[in-house]
Amino acid sequence: MSDDKNPFPGENNTGHVWDDNLRELLNDPPTWWRIGFHASWIFVLVYTLLYPSWPLINTHFKGIMGWTSLGEYKQDLKAIEEVRAPYETKLASMTAAEILADESLSSYVVRSAKVLFGDNCSACHGAGGQGNPSYPVLADDDWLYGGSVTDIQTTITMGRKGMMPAHKAMVSEAEADKLSASIVAGNVVTEPLYMEKGCVGCHGVDGKGMAPLGSANLTDGIYRFAAADQTYSVKHTIMHGVNDASDTNTRDAVMPAFGGTKLSETDIKKLAVYVHKLGGGQ
Amino acid sequence: MDKQTNQVQQDQVDELYAEAIHWHVNTGGETIHAKRVPGLFRRLKWFSMSIWLLYFIGPYLRWGDRQAVLLDIPNRKFHIFDITIMPQDVWLLAMVLLFFSILLAAITSLSGRVFCGYFCFQTVWTDIFTLIEEKLEGNPTQRRKLEKAPWDLHKLRIKAIKHTIWIGIGVFTGIGFISWFVDVYQLWIDIVNFDASMLVWITIITFTLGTYILAGFMREQTCFWLCPYARIQGVMYDTETILPTYDYHRGEPRGKLKKGQPIEGNGDCISCNQCLAVCPTGVDIRDGQQEGCITCGLCLDACDTVMDKIGRPRGLIRYASLDEMQGKPHVPFIRRPRVLIYFGIMILAISGLIYGLSNLGTFDLKVLHERQPLFVQLSSGAIQNKYQLKVLNKTDHDMHISIVAEGPKGLEIHGVREKMLLPAGHLSNFTVYIRVPKQNLGSDRTPVNFRIQSFEVFDDMTEYMSMFYGPRI
Structure with a gap:
């Protein structure tokens, strides 16, 4: 306007x-x-x-x-580490077996090592130690190299690489079928081929394996190389062995070493206690 | 349109305006200075107000070596005399809230906003604040005069004293509140040493400011515009609800006395406006029930005093229902379904509370089944399941327990000792392994019942039903 x-x-x-x-x-x-x-x-x-x-x-x-946000993060981290410090200093000076025997320390370890287990172990052995085909279950009481906390600590520190030679040259198809059927039935020690083919040398007279060799217990129905057709899978292991370099179809079964630069000794002790408490430690 | 019709319409509009001319919205433009008149309802009000003393005294009561009532939030324990309530039993609080909310509804349905008028902290604190105002500044007329007076030393002194006392009450209100949540004797030591936690200071400051502003300045404006509760109560009236009511049959037509005598043909109301003068929310009860009325009954006292003076019977303003005003018969509350339903719910809530309090129990047991793996096969051929047991000791003394499991034949429990310590008021974790021979499992899921038995309390055990998982059969 x-x-x-x-x-x-x-x-x-x-x-x-x-x-x-x-x-x-x-x-x-x-x-x-x-x-x-x-x-x-x-x-x-x-x-x-x-x-x-x-x-x-x-x-x-x-x-x-x-x-700064990083500064705040570091401050928070420091606060948490202060809470953990009394436990961690104790852990450093104790053996795995001593930690296991101490109720408050082992319950601290069960909580704090969960992260370590998730980062380092669960990729192969599963989040709860339930295992995967070719990777042993850690929650049961079937141990290739012994289930004491010291054995577990050694396994984590040094790693393990078992060896079973391929038998395709000395065991016929029919013999392998017989052997694997008796293993799955749980009565392999009564099978004459068990002695005849020298299985007994590593797996023992009772067929329960020998911890120093890392040979498997063949009588307990627990299979490291678990498969839908277990008889076929066992036969494959007999024919091609485990970690036998001369056979291209051999089973690959290596536990890497976590000692040295990968994990500190305390962390490995914690993990050993954690694994021991998963359900099958001896 | 001719001039005459225009004129008629104008008259009708004027009539409409005249109808509502006396009505105004109370937005606090003017401070209400209510007169204080003694009487029955004033005494009732003092009585109900005195219940609030418990708010200040309560925390100082002791029970054994602790505060009798202590709502210990950091430690998640509510101590009420002999009873200790943990978060697991907090549903009891729901029962308490249910009881009081329905009690509010029932009382409102019976006799209006009793809570607002006699018990609400806003009403009570405002009443105390205006009492202090009256003691310092005089009666309403003197107070209004002082408000208009110029700021001289006298006015400044009076106002300074008044506001200091108000803030002091606010501080004590804040300390009173926080005392229910921390040990009050330690609290005082901390306050005197300026050593209390930030939370304590913030609470005290918030309550001080809240009390000072709400009771000192906002007053009835809080009830008008801030309080949702006032509105909720306002819609819970029935026509049977008894409320402070002006008996217009008796009072109208109202008019002033002439030479000390009522005019022939007039009602009992002599337009003395005493009911207005004493009203803390500034409403005119003679306009009927309205949102501003907190049913405090103070106008009843005022009117009765005047009726006594002019030699008329009391009760021109009295507790009466709308039905009574309209000449309908009085319905006893026993025949009012709404009230009966309210009482029914209240009885349910009380029963729930009594049941809960008498069944607080000694333990709380939760069993979590390990999910990864659900089960493992052991070399013996048995199946093993892993469980986390969370056991809470609700008492204030250490206990020793044993964990028992019942389930399929051949069940073995591992990882527990015969007698395990359960520290007082503490949640303990136990990892428990259950082993069952494979051939004894009828299906991939079998129920397992965990039981906690105490070595100290024999008649109290807690059970928890969980599942035992095995391979698919």
Whole structure:
């Protein structure tokens, strides 16, 4: 409107009138709104002064509190480590067997080693030590190299690589069928071929294996190379062996060593206790 | 349209305006200075208000070597005299809340906003604050005068004393609140030494400010615009509900006395406006029931005083139901289904509470079955399952327990000792292995019952039914 005459004088309007009576007033914004507005920019100012904020040419304004997210993380980590420190120093000076015998320490280990187990072991042995085909179950009481906590510690530190030669040259198909059927039936020691083919040398007179050699217990119905057709799987192991370099079809079964640079001795002790307590430690 | 019809319409509109001309929205533009009149309902109010003294005194009661009532949130234990309630039993709190919410509904249905008028902390604290105001600044007329008076030393002194006392009450209200949650004697030591935790300071400051602002300045505005509770109660009235009511049959037409005598034909209301003068929320009860009325009954006292003076019977304003005003017969509450249902729910809630309190038990047992692996086969041919037992000792003394499991034939329990320590008030974890010979398992899932037996308490045992998993058969 370019009309000079203001049809609504004295009511503090802008002089702009539409449709005869719609006009814009020059009232102040409400007090609560202005308080909110000023509080907001003051907050922003204070915040950007306290915390890292404004971008500069090569760097950024660091904030007068010197706060960084990494610093906060490290601080929190330090707080946690302070809580753990009394346990950790004790663990370092104790043997795995001593830790296992101490109720409060072993329950600390069960909780804190869960992460270690998840990071280092569960990829092959499963999150709860339930095992996978070719990777032994850690929650049962069937141990290739012994189930005492010291044995477990040695296994983790040094790693294990068992060896069973391939027998395809000295065992016929029919003989292998017989042997594997008797193993699955759990009565391999009564099978004449067991003695005849020299199985007894490593697996023992009772067929229960020998821990120093890492030979398997053939009588307990627990199979490291578990398969739907267990008889066929056992036969394959007899014919092609385990870790026999001369046979391309041989079973691959290597437990890597975690000692040295990979894990600290304390961590390995913790893991040994953890595995021992999964359900089958001896 | 001719001039005459225009005129008629204008009259009708004026009539509409006139109808509501006396009504205004109370938005706190003017402070309400209510007169204090002694009487029955004032005495009742003092009595109900005095219950709040428990709020301040309660925390100082001791029970043995601890506070009698201590809501220990950091340690997750509620101590109420001899009873200790742990989070596991917090459903009891639901029963308490249910009881009180229905009690509120029942009482509101019977006689209106009794809570608002006699017991609500907003009403009580405001009443105390205005009492202090009256003692320092005088009666309502003097207070209004002082408000308009210029700021001189006298006014400044009075106001300073008043606000200091108000803030002091606020501080004690805050300390009173936090005392229920921490040991009160230690709290005082901490406060005096400026050694209390941040939470304590924040609570005290919040309550101080809240009390000061709500009871000192907001007052009835809180009931009008802030409190959802006031509205909830307002819609729980029936026509049978008795409320402070102005008996318009007796009172109208109202008019002032002339030369000390009522005008012939007028009702009992002499337009003295005493009911207005004493109202803490500034409503006119003669307009009927309205949202601002907290049914405190103070106008009843005021009106009765006046009726006594002019030699008329009391009760021009009295507790009466809408039905009574309309000449309908009074319905006893025993014949009002709504009230009966309320009482039914209250009895249920109380029964639940009594049942809960008498069956708190000594232990709480939870059994978690290991999921990975669900089971393992052992070299003996047995199947092993792993369980985590979480056992809570709810008492305040150490106990010794044995864990027993019952299930399929040949079941063996491993990982537990004959007698195990259960520290007082502590949740203990036990890893338990159950072994069952494979041939004894009838299906891939068999129920296993865990039982906790105490060496100290013989008649109390706790059971938990879990599952034993095996290979698919």
